[in-house]
Amino acid sequence: MKPSPFSYHPAASVDEAAQLLYELEDAKILAGGQSLIPLMNFRLASPMHLIDISGLAELSEIKVSETEVEIGASVTHSQVLQSEQAGSALPLLVEAEKLIAHEVIRNRGTLCGSLAHADPAGEMTAVISVLNGRVDTASVSGGRTIEATDLFEGPLQSSLREDELIVSATFPKLGPRTVSSFREVARRHGDYAVAGAVSVVEYDNNDQVQSARAAFLSVGPVPTVVSFDDLLRGTRIEDVGHSEIYNFLSSQLEPHGDLQASADYRRHLAAEMGWASLEACI
Numbered sequence: 484m485k486p487s488p489f490s491y492h493p494a495a496s497v498d499e500a501a502q503l504l505y506e507l508e509d510a511k512i513l514a515g516g517q518s519l520i521p522l523m524n525f526r527l528a529s530p531m532h533l534i535d536i537s538g539l540a541e542l543s544e545i546k547v548s549e550t551e552v553e554i555g556a557s558v559t560h561s562q563v564l565q566s567e568q569a570g571s572a573l574p575l576l577v578e579a580e581k582l583i584a585h586e587v588i589r590n591r592g593t594l595c596g597s598l599a600h601a602d603p604a605g606e607m608t609a610v611i612s613v614l615n616g617r618v619d620t621a622s623v624s625g626g627r628t629i630e631a632t633d634l635f636e637g638p639l640q641s642s643l644r645e646d647e648l649i650v651s652a653t654f655p656k657l658g659p660r661t662v663s664s665f666r667e668v669a670r671r672h673g674d675y676a677v678a679g680a681v682s683v684v685e686y687d688n689n690d691q692v693q694s695a696r697a698a699f700l701s702v703g704p705v706p707t708v709v710s711f712d713d714l715l716r717g718t719r720i721e722d723v724g725h726s727e728i729y730n731f732l733s734s735q736l737e738p739h740g741d742l743q744a745s746a747d748y749r750r751h752l753a754a755e756m757g758w759a760s761l762e763a764c765i
């Protein structure tokens with residue numbers, strides 16, 4: 484199918500994009516178009532105006548500091564994957580990017596677009612949630628910071644205002660005694676995951692768990708973050724073991740059923756992915 488008629492506005496700057504977003508009725512930001520255009524082709528979205536930010540040099544940077552990795556809003560998934568700087572500062576970003584779609588989609592789709600799209604099956608929604616990252620926005624009334632915990636409100640619903648665009652996403656780096664791992668199951672390579680988990684485990688000087696948490700994708704309307712602190716703090720993951728962690732997760736997760744998986748099967752799969760991602764952090 485073809486989309487409804489729309490006007491195309493290539494923005495020359497972030498300020499212009501914010502101004503257009505404010506002035507035009509029923510306008511949407513266009514980044515990589517890998518989610519928005521299919522929705523428009525299926526007539527599930529029919530914005531009257533698209534404001535293209537994909538060519539903006541001021542949004543094209545990956546910045547790595549002592550403590551954080553910041554990804555600009557026109558940086559594509561492929562550029563994150565190919566960035567040695569980002570990969571060595573935060574290997575979890577690269578691990579997650581490899582699981583997203585196919586190369587042609589990663590070549591145009593952006594990391595920040597994934598976050599704005601707020602698909603609970605998106606890998607980056609889980610990564611930014613488990614790391615307690617944030618996005619920075621711009622609008623005619625000024626920018627603001629939205630913590631990951633406040634960003635996702637429901638399937639394809641974020642707390643971004645209609646007149647606001649994401650300019651960057653920031654991910655805290657992990658400490659030297661912190662390990663992370665991503666595990667998911669998809670029906671075919673490149674498909675959205677039926678269920679998945681990304682774990683972050685911090686160890687104390689005795690190699691016992693100091694804190695551990697996981698974010699789950701495709702199990703609820705928003706990424707679900709589970710803390711293992713009560714279960715694992717002061718112990719070792721292998722001493723607690725598969726059964727206890729599996730049962731704990733089964734009691735914590737409340738997935739939905741759909742055409743891909745029943746709620747029960749998805750709960751089982753998510754609990755196994757939770758265990759697998761924790762086990763990979765040992």
Ligand SMILES: Cc1cc2nc3c(=O)[nH]c(=O)nc-3n(C[C@H](O)[C@H](O)[C@H](O)COP(=O)(O)OP(=O)(O)OC[C@H]3O[C@@H](n4cnc5c(N)ncnc54)[C@H](O)[C@@H]3O)c2cc1C
Pocket residue numbers: 511512513514515516517518519520521556582583584585588591592593594595596597599600604605606607643647648649650673674675676
């Ligand atoms: C076949 C297929 C398979 C896919 N598989 C996966 C997968 O396994 N995992 C996964 O995570 N994704 C997957 N995707 C989606 C892909 O990752 C997209 O790139 C991503 O979801 C959206 O990024 P985009 O830059 O293309 O955004 P767009 O499609 O341009 O925009 C998506 C939405 O976000 C808004 N938006 C985009 N950027 C901004 C911004 N800076 N500020 C405010 N709003 C903004 C747009 O207005 C729109 O509403 C898949 C897509 C396809 C077509």
